[in-house]
Amino acid sequence: MAVYSIITQRVDSSNVSVPRWHLDYPSNGKSVDNAELSRDGLLFQGWVLNEESSSASLVILNGNEVLQIPISRSRPDVVKRVLKEEPENHPLLHCGFSERVKLKHSEFTLGLIQDGKFVELMNGSIEGKFQILEGKDGWLFLDNDTNKSIEQYTGKLKLSRTAQAEWKEYLVSLDGFSLSSGTPVCLLVAPSKEMVYEEYYPYSFSKKAPIQKLKELIPKSLNFILPIEELRNLEQRSFRVCDTHWTLHGARLAAQLVASKLSFKSIGELDVFANDIYQNRAVSGDLGSKLFPPQRHEEDNLTNFNYRRCVVFDNNIDNFGRIIVMYHQHAVIDETLLVFGSSSSYTMFHYLCRLYTSVVFIHTAGNVDHKVIDVVKPNCICVQTNARFVVKAPKFNDTVVNYIEKKKEQGRLDAPFTAEALPSGIARYIEYFKKISV
Structure with a gap:
């Protein structure tokens, strides 16, 4: 199972007036597996304290999509620790967000839309263990x-x-x-x-x-x-496009070369695979699985043996x-x-x-x-x-x-x-x- 790291970096917004905010999850360097990303999506959880009267919407830029994340969760801990006020009936009590997003690309941006303008808060990426x-x-x-x-x-x-x-x-x-x-x-x-x-x-x-x-x-x-x-x-492609290893056709040839050297028989005498049946299917491989989303390519799969x-x-x-x-x-x-x-x-x-x-x-x-x-x-x-x-x-x-x-x-x-x-x-x-x- 492919495991990825979430890399996050806050964007300097000192020249722009933005609400105080914090992303609890994902933290920088957090590990997440492909099953979670594909099945549930990546969890974005944190808070935004919009103390101004103007409205502000939290969004994720996911490729060419703009996904809004509702800021509606009760966060008494934020009111008490950040604002140092009592949370009960506080107007900013529901400043939290917690939403899973099925990302379509390895890079994403967290930002705010306020007064009709988009302000970047954080850039993120999903990276494999190996480049x-x-x-x-x-x-x-x-x-x-x-x-x-x-x-x-x-x-x-x-x-x-x-x-x-x-x-x-x-x-x-x-x-x-x-x-x-x-x-x-x-x-x-x-x-x-x-x-x-x-x-x-x-x-x-x-x-x-x-x-x-x-x-x-x-x-x-x-x-x-x-x-x-x-x-x-x-005649057939001998290596997989998204993997370090040879295809089944390449493996077949290697096996025949080994047997030929060791038994002193010709490749023709060892060609007992002419009637093998292959089925084409898309697979990711040991390289494609390290990318997000996983990259796949069609490869022949042996079906009769x-x-x-x-x-x-x-x-x-x-x-x-x-x-x-x-x-x-x-x-x-x-x-x-x-x-x-x-x-x-x-x-x-x-x-x-x-x-x-x-x-x-x-x-x-x-x-x-x-x-x-x-x-x-x-x-x-x-x-x-x-x-x-x-x-x-x-x-x-x-x-x-x-x-x-x-x-x-x-x-x-x-x-x-x-x-x-x-x-x-x-x-x-x-x-x-x-x-x-x-």
């Missing part, structure tokens, strides 16, 4: 995110020497593990959408961007996937530490794929679990847990991270237990889900996941 960069044709991008996406893209933030050394160690270890164990491994980096749809982005891509330096560090023998051109040339049907275990942990096991007996490849992935992996499940009989997902953003590898004994492994995360290298020796323990300390664990009937081969390692998740 959103608006590109061309309504495309939204990250702005002041913790990974400094803009600075990375423009080359102002480079891959530090320390990060380069850590990446090199990680990549060599990953490649060495694959070669020594005989387990096919691929590294999938989900590109930022500005790399794919740069025509909508207001900045120019720099050759000094961290992702460019990372590409130079990749061992030739390591299966590396950074599908910028593939996603750009996809959902990976949740294949889930046989889910520890229901939010973000890092999430473990999901999927089983689909009619998949193309009768193997177990282990994914150490991030948020971009989730939409890939709709396709990966139709490509592989068993898919085990660990949310670590590319960090590798060797205990999980030993328990699952996968046929192949995909480590997946996002391009904006590359300023910090993943860990080759990590443990998912640490993430789970942190969530336990924070009281952020829900009851794990386990299917009643489990394939014998999968039940073995699910017992381990249940043990560390409870």
Whole structure:
């Protein structure tokens, strides 16, 4: 659920004669969620002491609308504390207002109409937690995110020497593990959408961007996937307009590229999604939801298949530490794929679990847990991270237990889900996941 901050600023009216007034609510910096704004509207509550004989009307400028707010509420506290008079039967006793307004725009103005003139009292705005960069044709991008996406893209933030050394160690270890164990491994980096749809982005891509330096560090023998051109040339749009993540079509292509690298099959051999059915619907996404009103765009929704049907275990942990096991007996490849992935992996499940009989997902953003590898004994492994995360290298020796323990300390664990009937081969390692998740 989107949460916004209400930003208010009084307008200097020292050169204009206006009644004394005060806004009790909303206060500057007040948090409010989208459900309240959409369902009930924003509460404006306060008082206006019109001690002059001339009439004054309180109004809200809401886009091109002028909404009058009745000043009719009894406020004995104001009469007593501000006027220092007894409130009983006082002529200004009903100086209060309390009205909910369904705002249509992110900016609004509170003011008075007196003697036929409008006087501004306060300007306000509804702002999301993060600033959103608006590109061309309504495309939204990250702005002041913790990974400094803009600075990375423009080359102002480079891959530090320390990060380069850590990446090199990680990549060599990953490649060495694959070669020594005989387990096919691929590294999938989900590109930022500005790399794919740069025509909508207001900045120019720099050759000094961290992702460019990372590409130079990749061992030739390591299966590396950074599908910028593939996603750009996809027949369908590969990224969501109001979200940081790829569309289902982009996720489908990424899943096929992973399976192709790991199984040595062509994309054509893995094209089992030709009969998929999509339905168009308007959604806001992780960027559009941070604007007010939320910005939406039409995206394709897969209707004939959902990976949740294949889930046989889910520890229901939010973000890092999430473990999901999927089983689909009619998949193309009768193997177990282990994914150490991030948020971009989730939409890939709709396709990966139709490509592989068993898919085990660990949310670590590319960090590798060797205990999980030993328990699952996968046929192949995909480590997946996002391009904006590359300023910090993943860990080759990590443990998912640490993430789970942190969530336990924070009281952020829900009851794990386990299917009643489990394939014998999968039940073995699910017992381990249940043990560390409870």
